[in-house]
Amino acid sequence: MAKPPEFPIPELGEFLPKQIVTPDSMAHSQPFVAKPEHQESIGFPGDLIDDWQQVAIDKLGELVDNSRGLQVYLDSCVKCGACTDKCHYFLGTGDPKNMPVARQDLLRKVYRRYYTLAGKYFPKLVGAEDLTLEVLDDWYKYYHQCSQCRRCSVYCPYGIDTAEVSMAAREIMDTVGRGQKYCNEIIGKVHKIGNNLGLPEPALADTLEGLEEDVLEDDGVDVKFPLDVKGADILLVTPSADFFAEPHIDGLIGYAKVFHQAGLSWTISSHASEAANFGLFIGSYDNMQKVAMRIREAALELGVKRIVFGECGHAWRVGYSFLNTLAGPFDFLDSNYPVPQHIVEVTHDLIQQGRLKLDPSANDDKRVTFHDSCNVARASRMGDKPGGQFTLPRDVLRAACNHFYDMPSDTIGEATFCCGGGGGLLTDDLVELRVKGALPRMQALKEVSEQHQITHMAAICAICKSQFSKVLPYYGFEMDQIVSVHQLVGDALVWQPQV
Ligand code: SF4
Ligand code: SF4
Numbered sequence: 001m002a003k004p005p006e007f008p009i010p011e012l013g014e015f016l017p018k019q020i021v022t023p024d025s026m027a028h029s030q031p032f033v034a035k036p037e038h039q040e041s042i043g044f045p046g047d048l049i050d051d052w053q054q055v056a057i058d059k060l061g062e063l064v065d066n067s068r069g070l071q072v073y074l075d076s077c078v079k080c081g082a083c084t085d086k087c088h089y090f091l092g093t094g095d096p097k098n099m100p101v102a103r104q105d106l107l108r109k110v111y112r113r114y115y116t117l118a119g120k121y122f123p124k125l126v127g128a129e130d131l132t133l134e135v136l137d138d139w140y141k142y143y144h145q146c147s148q149c150r151r152c153s154v155y156c157p158y159g160i161d162t163a164e165v166s167m168a169a170r171e172i173m174d175t176v177g178r179g180q181k182y183c184n185e186i187i188g189k190v191h192k193i194g195n196n197l198g199l200p201e202p203a204l205a206d207t208l209e210g211l212e213e214d215v216l217e218d219d220g221v222d223v224k225f226p227l228d229v230k231g232a233d234i235l236l237v238t239p240s241a242d243f244f245a246e247p248h249i250d251g252l253i254g255y256a257k258v259f260h261q262a263g264l265s266w267t268i269s270s271h272a273s274e275a276a277n278f279g280l281f282i283g284s285y286d287n288m289q290k291v292a293m294r295i296r297e298a299a300l301e302l303g304v305k306r307i308v309f310g311e312c313g314h315a316w317r318v319g320y321s322f323l324n325t326l327a328g329p330f331d332f333l334d335s336n337y338p339v340p341q342h343i344v345e346v347t348h349d350l351i352q353q354g355r356l357k358l359d360p361s362a363n364d365d366k367r368v369t370f371h372d373s374c375n376v377a378r379a380s381r382m383g384d385k386p387g388g389q390f391t392l393p394r395d396v397l398r399a400a401c402n403h404f405y406d407m408p409s410d411t412i413g414e415a416t417f418c419c420g421g422g423g424g425l426l427t428d429d430l431v432e433l434r435v436k437g438a439l440p441r442m443q444a445l446k447e448v449s450e451q452h453q454i455t456h457m458a459a460i461c462a463i464c465k466s467q468f469s470k471v472l473p474y475y476g477f478e479m480d481q482i483v484s485v486h487q488l489v490g491d492a493l494v495w496q497p498q499v
Contacts, residue, residue: 007432009474010092010439012446022094026436030141032429034179041188042287045177052176053131057114059172060107064115070168073160074111077101083152083160088417089145092436097142100152100162106138107169140178143169145433147423148281149374154414166423167283174282182427183278190291195240195274201227204270207243215253221495223253223260225268228302232267234259235299237275237319237340238310239462248465251311251484257493258347258486262355266308269298275315276462281424288318292326305334308341311484313373313461314422316342320380344460345382347489348392351399357494360402366456367403368488369448370394371441371468372416373461387413393460393485400485400492405452411444419459421467434467435474442475458485 036046049055064071083100085091090098097103105127112119112128119128129135148163173179189198199207208225215223226232236259242252259266272294279288299307307330309319319340324330330339338345350356370393382388390413397404411417420437448454459465459482468482 007435010436012439012443012475020094021096023096026089026093026095026098026145026433027141029145029430029433031144031425031427032181033140034181034184038181038184038188039174039177039179042184042191042284044174044179044184048177052136052178056131056136056172056176057110059175060111060168061115063168063171064111067164067168069161070164072158073104073165074108076158077104077108077160078158080157082155082157083162086152086155087146088149088151088420088440089147089433089437092420092439093145093433095145097138098145100156103142103146104160104162104165106135106142107165110135136173136178139169139173143173144180144425144430147374147418147420147425147437149418149422150378151374151415151418154378163423167281169283170281171283174284179282180424182429183282183424187278187282187287187291190274190278190294194271194294196276196278197240197244199240199243199273201270204243204268204273208268211249211253211256215256219257219495221257221260223256225252225256226266227268228270229267230302232265232302232304234264234266234306234308235272235295235302235304236266236268236308236310236343237272237295237298237315238268239275239312239315240273241462241466242310243273245462245466246469247480247483247487248311248462250487250490251465252486254484254486254488254490255310255343257490258343258350258356261357261493261495262350267302267304269302271301272298275309275312275319277315277318278424280314280318288322289326292318292323295323296327296330299330300332306337306341307333307339308343308346310343311460311462311486313375313463317375317379342382343486344392344396347396347486348383351396358399358489358492359494360398360400360492362492363401363488364403366401366488367405367452367454368397368401368456368458368483369405369407369445369452369454370397370412370485371407371419371457371459371464372412373459373464374416374418374422376460377414377416390414396485396489397458400488403452405448405454407444407448411440417441417444419461419464419467420471422461422463426463426466431470435471438467438471438475442471442477445477446475456481456483458483458488460485
């Protein structure tokens, strides 16, 4: 059960399109600041440095010089307003600083002041602003009220990507010693131990052994969960939440059952026991690369032929879009398979080839909808056709369930709403933001539930699953209505009686 709310919960059915603009309604919301040890362990100053202002201005210049995209985003907004009501955090909170254009402007004003001629000489005329401590505080608050979901960019006629602006702002703040505890502490754990949880190899081995016993007891099938097996064909890199959290763990069981039934040889690595890469959220290329390199090292060490990612949205974005740049080339892998593959692609292929025996009636007690996760939907693809990231998971779900129904079309696919906890915001110090930011998705879930008596919402992202487990009860749903796609697949697999 969620603990009693200490803030008003938005009412479903009343948010679109008449959100009342309430200035500064979320000005009190900010995540815990990273402690010196969290900062220093990932290469940043422990506290706000003395000359922070000049260093921040220089860093902004460096980022703009190195990223043509960022420069275009900061230069090209025409204030058309198309993005203003597209952000779930604005829709859920009414704080005008959560309008994407206003969020961008927090950085844009400073950029104009120091890096444009008009801003240097006529700052007031062009909305340029000095970088002050007050501005830095606003950056810290409102760049941590952006889940970097990229929904606003879909509606911007210039394709301005607020997520990139938010990442740049966070990188600048880290550089001057004002980082976020949640993300930075986690990245430090991955560097040291290999996963977000700080789960050491013996604990991981114990967990996997326990899962083998559970599946044998529940299904009578001797499914293995191999760890550090040299010479396995597939390295599975999955979010560490899959090793212990609900409903994630049922997804991991589902992957293992798929591999087992298809006769595929696979392993998990204790060195790369984390698919998540929070380096993305803080905009730090160096940290993102260091985390990604563990996957390359594990693949080489174990001598695998393929790399498959489990259900994790931003991990798939990093994997699909950046893994080769960060840690490639992967010319030592089997060239018949893309690097990396998503577990949904693997399962989809196996279903197409008739190598999995599924009985969807096994899930007849469920009526299912699907939440497209932002980073999968708007920052990656699956399969070999455009839009595969939308069709493949739905094909898999339809093969595993007889009762599947989509939410309203303006809330799925490319237009999907964030769960409210992405982008490094999945922390209890931001629970109010998370609950309010989930409002549009909860509204869509309510609509489809009323039309089709939906009992479960499936997802392929570890953050979405954790976030929904937390926020569903705030809106009158049950926390266990969120499930892994591969839980449904695993439950629908038909096994021959074992002799
Ligand atoms: S990227 Fe997402 S969270 Fe950030 S401003 Fe745009 S819509 Fe809002
Ligand atoms: S839609 Fe694009 S151009 Fe229009 S206000 Fe928003 S960011 Fe600026």
